[in-house]
Amino acid sequence: MDMYGQFIWTAYGATAILLVTLLAYSLFRYRIAQRQLDELVKNDREQGKKTFKVEKDS
């Protein structure tokens, strides 16, 4: 690289930072949403079991 090396590395660095941030943020939001949904489904299932048991006992 010649005297313009700093411009080249800054360009590649800025691109990497922006794209990696976009990727990390998207994956982070996906993980959180998926975890929330899993918890809701699990709670629903447990609630369903309890209701079924109460209905059966009565």
Add this chain to the structure above:
Amino acid sequence: MHKFANPARFTKLATKVLPWTSSFAAVCFLFGLYFGIFDSPADYQQGETVRIMYVHVPAAWMSLFTYSLMAAASASFLIWKHSLADIAARSLAPIGAAFTAVTLITGALWGQPMWGTWWVWDARLTSVLVLFFLYLGYMVLVNAFDDPEKGSKAAAVLALIGFVNVPIIKFSVDWWNTLHQPASLSRLDAPAIDISMLAPLLLMALGFKLFLISILIVKMRTILIEKRIQAKQLLKSG
């Protein structure tokens, strides 16, 4: 096309496609970066700074391509009321904004050593800046209403109106006298670029496109899950 507007069918297809697009994107970036930084020759006029083109040009192509997709999805949402089209448009906006930001930053970093200035208000640079603001405007507008349906409609209209800017960006270098150089690749005759430089450029462009598809899938799936959570919570509270 309408067949894939079903969220369940989309999720099934996306689960199959995502590992392939993300792995191929990584491979294209790896080879593109290697050839672009270490293997391709310096330009006889631009010198080593030509290497900035291997990220600047694909990012610029993708910023236009992403906006075109967003406008198509918005049109589909307004005409056929496909909720998946709205989800696609919402997901595309931040990706397009990131690509446009990369275009503007890398363009400035190339402009300083080559033109002696970070920025000029010429037609190409200004219209790309307008594109960046259109993406930001879409993201603000889509979340500006209490009723998400209203936000989607308003943002879709903005996306369609803003599409006028896409041909302006493309042909600005032909229509006006700009400091920005005219197209080197998408010319009707042979591309004005040597194969040793064309190969890393196309590899990086493919990498950017596959990256776009991968992030789009992840973002769309996230919104679909969030909608399911909202529906479940509404059911519980009701």
